[in-house]
Amino acid sequence: xxxxxxxxxxxxxxxxxxxxxxxxxxxxxxxxxxxxxxxxxxxxxxxxxxxxxxxxxxxxxxxxxxxxxxxxxxxxxxxxxxxxxxxxxxxxxxxxxxxxxxxxxxxxxxxxxxxxxxxxxxxxxxxxxxxxxxxxxxxxxxxxxxxxxxxxxxxxxxxxxxxxxxxxxxxxxxxxxxxxxxxxxxxxxxxxxxxxxxxxxxxxxxxxxxxxxxxxxxxxxxxxxxxxxxxxxxxxxxxxxxxxxxxxxxxxxxxxxxxxxxxxxxxxxxxxxxxxxxxxxxxxxxxxxxxxxxxxxxxxxxxxxxxxxxxxxxxxxxxxxxxxxxxxxxxxxxxxxxxxxxxxxxxxxxxxxxxxxxxxxxxxxxxxxxxxxxxxxxxxxxxxxxxxxxx
Amino acid sequence: xxxxxxxxxxxxxxxxxxxxxxxxxxxxxxxxxxxxxxxxxxxxxxxxxxxxxxxxxxxxxxxxxxxxxxxxxxxxxxxxxxxxxxxxxxxxxxxxxxxxxxxxxxxxxxxxxxxxxxxxxxxxxxxxxxxxxxxxxxxxxxxxxxxxxxxxxxxxxxxxxxxxxxxxxxxxxxxxxxxxxxxxxxxxxxxxxxxxxxxxxxxxxxxxxxxxxxxxxxxxxxxxxxxxxxxxxxxxxxxxxxxxxxxxxxxxxxxxxxxxxxxxxxxxxxxxxxxxxxxxxxxxxxxxxxxxxxxxxxxxxxxxxxxxxxxxxxxxxxxxxxxxxxxxxxxxxxxxxxxxxxxxxxxxxxxxxxxxxxxxxxxxxxxxxxxx
Numbered sequence: 001x002x003x004x005x006x007x008x009x010x011x012x013x014x015x016x017x018x019x020x021x022x023x024x025x026x027x028x029x030x031x032x033x034x035x036x037x038x039x040x041x042x043x044x045x046x047x048x049x050x051x052x053x054x055x056x057x058x059x060x061x062x063x064x065x066x067x068x069x070x071x072x073x074x075x076x077x078x079x080x081x082x083x084x085x086x087x088x089x090x091x092x093x094x095x096x097x098x099x100x101x102x103x104x105x106x107x108x109x110x111x112x113x114x115x116x117x118x119x120x121x122x123x124x125x126x127x128x129x130x131x132x133x134x135x136x137x138x139x140x141x142x143x144x145x146x147x148x149x150x151x152x153x154x155x156x157x158x159x160x161x162x163x164x165x166x167x168x169x170x171x172x173x174x175x176x177x178x179x180x181x182x183x184x185x186x187x188x189x190x191x192x193x194x195x196x197x198x199x200x201x202x203x204x205x206x207x208x209x210x211x212x213x214x215x216x217x218x219x220x221x222x223x224x225x226x227x228x229x230x231x232x233x234x235x236x237x238x239x240x241x242x243x244x245x246x247x248x249x250x251x252x253x254x255x256x257x258x259x260x261x262x263x264x265x266x267x268x269x270x271x272x273x274x275x276x277x278x279x280x281x282x283x284x285x286x287x288x289x290x291x292x293x294x295x296x297x298x299x300x301x302x303x304x305x306x307x308x309x310x311x312x313x314x315x316x317x318x319x320x321x322x323x324x325x326x327x328x329x330x331x332x333x334x335x336x337x338x339x340x341x342x343x344x345x346x347x348x349x350x351x352x353x354x355x356x357x358x359x360x361x362x363x364x365x366x367x368x369x370x371x372x373x374x375x376x377x378x379x380x381x382x383x384x385x386x387x388x389x390x391x
Numbered sequence: 392x393x394x395x396x397x398x399x400x401x402x403x404x405x406x407x408x409x410x411x412x413x414x415x416x417x418x419x420x421x422x423x424x425x426x427x428x429x430x431x432x433x434x435x436x437x438x439x440x441x442x443x444x445x446x447x448x449x450x451x452x453x454x455x456x457x458x459x460x461x462x463x464x465x466x467x468x469x470x471x472x473x474x475x476x477x478x479x480x481x482x483x484x485x486x487x488x489x490x491x492x493x494x495x496x497x498x499x500x501x502x503x504x505x506x507x508x509x510x511x512x513x514x515x516x517x518x519x520x521x522x523x524x525x526x527x528x529x530x531x532x533x534x535x536x537x538x539x540x541x542x543x544x545x546x547x548x549x550x551x552x553x554x555x556x557x558x559x560x561x562x563x564x565x566x567x568x569x570x571x572x573x574x575x576x577x578x579x580x581x582x583x584x585x586x587x588x589x590x591x592x593x594x595x596x597x598x599x600x601x602x603x604x605x606x607x608x609x610x611x612x613x614x615x616x617x618x619x620x621x622x623x624x625x626x627x628x629x630x631x632x633x634x635x636x637x638x639x640x641x642x643x644x645x646x647x648x649x650x651x652x653x654x655x656x657x658x659x660x661x662x663x664x665x666x667x668x669x670x671x672x673x674x675x676x677x678x679x680x681x682x683x684x685x686x687x688x689x690x691x692x693x694x695x696x697x698x699x700x701x702x703x704x705x706x707x708x709x710x711x712x713x714x715x716x717x718x719x720x721x722x723x724x725x726x727x728x729x730x731x732x733x734x735x736x737x738x739x740x741x742x743x744x745x746x747x748x749x750x751x752x753x754x755x756x757x758x759x760x761x762x763x
Contacts, residue, residue, distance in 0.1 A: 001460045002393045003684050072392065262762070279753070286756035290678075290700040291707075297677035304394050318670045377663070384662035388642050388669060391657055 003300070005072070012073050016080040023049050024086060032085035034354040035260050037208070037361065040165045043087040047120040050089070056118055057094050064102055064110065065118045071307045082252025090162060093117035093124035096240050097170040100187070104228040104236050113168075113189070127157040127171035127190070127214060128237070135378050137172070138181040138234065142216060144173040144188060151175075151188065151226075153196075153219040159372070163212035164201045166192055176231050187233035189225040196220070206365025207346060250323030250369075251299045254292050257330030261285050263355055264337045275337060284333055288326070295322055317383055321376050324369035331363040394680065396464075403461055406441065407468035417730045420473040424588035428552050430475040438476055439507020447482065447621075448489060452501035459621070463628035463683035470632025473737055475589055477510040477549035479629065483622040483745075484511035484557040491568055491607040491614035500555055500570050512553035513618060514544035514571075514594050522750035524559065524566075524615045529596060531560040531567060537603040538562065540569060540577075540596045548744065550592030551582035557607075558596065559615055566611040569601055576600070587737040613691075620698045622745035624686045627679035627701045630709045630741050633734045634672040637716035640731060641665060644720055661719060668715050671708035678704040692758050699751035699758075706748035709738045 005013070024032060028042055038046075050056040058074040060066030069077065082088075098117045101110055116122040133140040142155025153173060163169060169190050176184030192199065196219035201209035228236045262285060265276035275281050299319060335342040338359060341352040345360055370376045384390045396404065415434070423429055438444055446462045448454025455461075462482065469478065481504050488500050488511075503509045520526030529542025540560055550556060556571045556578075573580060577599035580592045607614065642665055645656030655661055682701035688694045713735040717724035724731050742748070755761065 001458070001680070001684050003681065005392060282756045283749075283752045286752045286761065287703065289761070290703045290752070290755060291674075293681070293697075293700045294674040294678040294704045297681045298673060300392060301394050301677060301680075304392050307392070308395070318673050322670060322674065380663045380666040381659070383666045383669065384659075388662070388665055390642065390645055390662045390665060 005076070009072050009076060013076045013080060016077055017084075019053065020080060020084040020086060023053070024084065025049075028087065035085055035256070035358060036354075037358045038087040040162065043090060044120050044123070046087040047089050051119055056089070056120075057098065059095070060098065060102065060118075064098075064114050071303060075303050079252050082256055085256060090123065092126050092162070092166070092170075093122070096126060097124050097168075097189070100170070100227060100236050100240055103239060104187070108224065109189075109227065122167045123162070123165055125160050125163040125166035125169050125192075125212075127160055127169045129159045130156060131158055135375055137237075138185065140172055140174060140185065142171065142173045143177065144175050144186060144221070146175075146223075147220075149223055151221045151223060153188075153190065153216040153221055155216050157214045157216075158211070160199070160212045160214040161210055163192065163199045163214050164209065168192060169214065170227075172233050172237055175233075179231065182234040184231050185233040185237075186230055187227045187236040188221060189227060190216075190219065190221050194219050194221065204365050205367065206361040208361060208365065210365065210368075250319060250327060251292075251296050254295070254323065254326045254330055257327060257334065258285065258289050258292055260355065260359070261288070261330060261334050261337055264334055264353075264359075267353055267355070268337060268339070268341075281337065284336075288330060288333055291322075291326055291329075295319065295326060317379070317387065320373065321370075321379050324376060327369050328366050331359065331366050334359050335363050400461060400464060404464050404468060407443075407465050410441070411468055411472040411474065415469075415472055415474045417472050417733060420475045420588070421730075421733065423475050427582075429588070429590045430477060430549075430552075435476045435510065436507040438478065439505065444478060444481055444485075444507055445505035448485060448501055448505055449497075451494070452497050453505045454501070458684075459624065459686040460680075460683045463624065463679065466625055466628040467632040467635070467679075470629035470737075471636040473587075473633075473733055477512070477552070479622060479625045480513065480549035480553070481511045482625055483548075483618050484513040484553070484555075486621040487513055487557045487568055487614050487618035488570065488607060490617045491609040491611060492570075493608050496570070496604065496607060503554065509554035510549060510552060511555050511557065512547050512550040512592070513622075514547040514550060514556045514558045515615060515619070516545050516547075518543065518545060522746040524619055525612055527559050527561050527566055529558065529560040531562040531569065531606075533562070534600065536600050538569065538601050538606060540571065540599045540601060542596050544594040544596070546583075546585075547592045547594050548585075549590060550594055551580060551590045553592075556594060557618075558594075559611065562606075566615065568607040568611045568614060570605045570607065571596070571599060571601055585740055587740040588733065589740070616695075619745050620686060620694060623698050623702045623751070624679070624682040626741040626745055627675070627682055627698075627705045630705045630738060631672065631676045631679050633738050633741075634668075634675055634709060634712045637713055637731055637734045638665075638668050638672050641668065641716045641719050664715055664719060668712045671711050675701075675704050675708035675712075692760055696755060696758055696760055699746075699755040702746060702751045703748045703755070706742045706751075709742060713738045 031038060047056060054067045055077060057066050058069050058077050062068040101113055128137060130140050144151040144153050169192055171188050171190055172185050173188050174184055175186040196217040198215040199212050201212045204210050265281055266274050268275040338356050341356050342360060344352050347357060442455050443465050445454035446457045447459050450456050485501055485504055488497060504511045515524055517528055531538045531540050553573055556573055558569045558571050559566060560569060577597045579595040582590050582592055585591050645661055645665060646654060648655045678701040682697045685694050685697035716731050717735055720731055723729050
């Protein structure tokens with residue numbers, strides 16, 4: 001049993017830290033320091049910097065442009081980037097369709113799409129959910145009808161995160177309306193510039209346009225854009241669930257949020273004393289940090305077993321559920337620590353301290369963490385069935 | 392970073408599992424609730440032969456010299472069937488002797504415990520001190536023959552049957568630890584029942600004279616804090632065993648109990664509660680493991696942070712898991728006849744021992760690392 005990192009991994013961590021300290025452009029650094037919200041263009045600027053460094057897709061195999069890092073180094077890289085408050089890269093190309101193409105795509109598809117995912121020249125979004133297919137994803141109804149060399153797509157996708165910035169969308173579409181549920185679904189890549197595609201962003205409760213609705217009206221898509229076998233899309237989609245990188249992100253994000261809470265508590269004064277000296281407030285932060293430590297240790301256990309090429313154990317299945325909850329609790333606490341400052345909504349500079357400016361929006365938006373990527377209730381159904389054998 | 396068990400550790404776990412199944416199912420503990428001692432000296436000797444009380448102690452005193460992780464592995468298994476022998480209490484008192492006694496003192500007091508011939512107990516808590524080991528009114532005066540101890544100690548776990556008591560006392564302003572023979576003149580040991588069916592003692596020291604070589608040499612407070620951290624980490628490990636046992640028991644009940652013509656495990660609301668129990672058990676295990684690894688850390692702050700975090704996690708998870716276990720069993724869960732209540736009560740004792748959640752939250756947030 002060993003909780004320490006090897007000298008090589010410690011040196012790698014120092015290297016990442018030095019790189020981040022130097023490579024973050026001034027404007028991004030300024031936002032990082034106040035835990036600010038990054039615009040899409042800023043995220044892509046950081047994407048290109050990491051691309052040039054070779055670290056944009058740490059989990060990709062070398063032959064497709066990955067850096068060939070081991071699991072622990074990948075974890076360290078992710079953790080250090082989180083701790084530096086660097087912009088979180090869009091996962092749809094790098095962590096979702098990219099790995100799907102590497103596993104299920106043919107050589108032409110890999111050559112056509114992977115380099116531009118890496119470079120950031122093409123931005124991707126995800127077309128899974130529909131207005132009537134949320135947790136019950138397999139009830140999706142967007143149709144893809146065979147028409148010579150093409151499919152003709154009709155239907156509506158929703159929660160298409162960042163579709164307003166994206167060039168391409170990967171979709172689950174129904175190719176066999178007669179088949180039962182999961183059986184008649186295919187995984188299809190669609191160019192968003194194709195005639196008949198309409199993208200409309202909508203505001204979340206966080207006041208930002210994170211999500212879009214996307215309509216397909218007789219959209220013609222060449223059949224060579226089918227990934228994996230016809231009617232075999234569910235397998236492709238399932239392989240993308242619970243991806244390593246999304247799991248790691250939650251633990252780092254909570255760590256950041258706790259640090260934010262401490263900074264707010266240190267900078268807020270009550271009756272002449274820093275709020276962090278109030279025992280009740282201190283205890284709340286401590287309890288949150290203690291829960292975070294437990295989750296981090298569970299994460300390390302998952303990491304250590306991944307390093308040994310073992311199948312994910314029970315510790316990994318709980319990361320999504322508790323990670324999402326703790327993220328929300330951390331921002332709830334940040335709001336509580338802010339007191340009246342928490343009332344401000346996208347305040348002009350100077351109204352509240354800079355580190356508080358983005359908290360209210362995040363606090364609202366992050367209600368999504370227990371819903372997206374399979375709601376916590378769906379996750380619990382899965383654990384009940386597969387780990388506890390109930391049902 | 393590595394959390395795999397070594398072959399030796401795997402064998403240790405296997406032999407503990409075999410012991411709990413064959414020799415110490417819950418029924419044995421249930422029966423011993425009515426025994427005046429509450430545990431079996433013969434079984435304690437057997438544990439000594441197996442080497443478990445000596446796992447964390449050096450070979451010079453007859454121990455194994457293994458890491459605390461090995462101790463935690465054993466305690467977790469013993470927790471699954473509520474083995475009542477005084478292992479945790481003896482480890483805690485032994486840890487105090489290990490941390491502050493010289494070679495001669497260690498060789499004098501540790502081997503009988505390590506061999507399972509007798510047990511030790513730590514007498515530290517006082518009436519107005521709650522969980523602060525520095526709140527000590529018991530005093531030690533220098534006299535011609537050595538020291539004279541006077542004071543009251545409360546809830547000395549397994550103190551009713553210990554042969555030697557490690558006692559904290561103020562000696563000219565500093566906190567010192569003394570090894571007191573439980574049979575010495577002026578020592579009054581009043582056994583009391585604890586809610587988990589075991590025993591503790593109220594210990595009165597009325598001008599008890601002890602020889603100079605019974606004063607443990609090094610920094611008494613640091614040794615006491617270390618010993619209590621050993622106790623907290625041990626409680627966490629045992630608590631994980633309790634959680635694993637009640638989770639398994641509850642899931643089995645959900646799979647077999649029928650109401651409304653179906654297995655109640657088919658109800659989603661009960662499934663989700665079982666999943667929450669599972670999650671809390673895994674989190675408690677994760678933090679207990681971190682505490683077990685850090686208990687020997689040379690950086691005392693690292694040790695304290697990991698132990699306090701684990702003890703708070705134990706309190707939150709342990710309470711949740713054992714309470715839900717009773718709830719999901721329904722009415723049968725609140726009968727004395729059913730085992731689930733025994734686990735629930737033991738968990739409560741663990742939570743209230745070696746610092747409760749409030750104590751450890753405060754300690755955690757007072758560490759220098761908290762500001763970073």
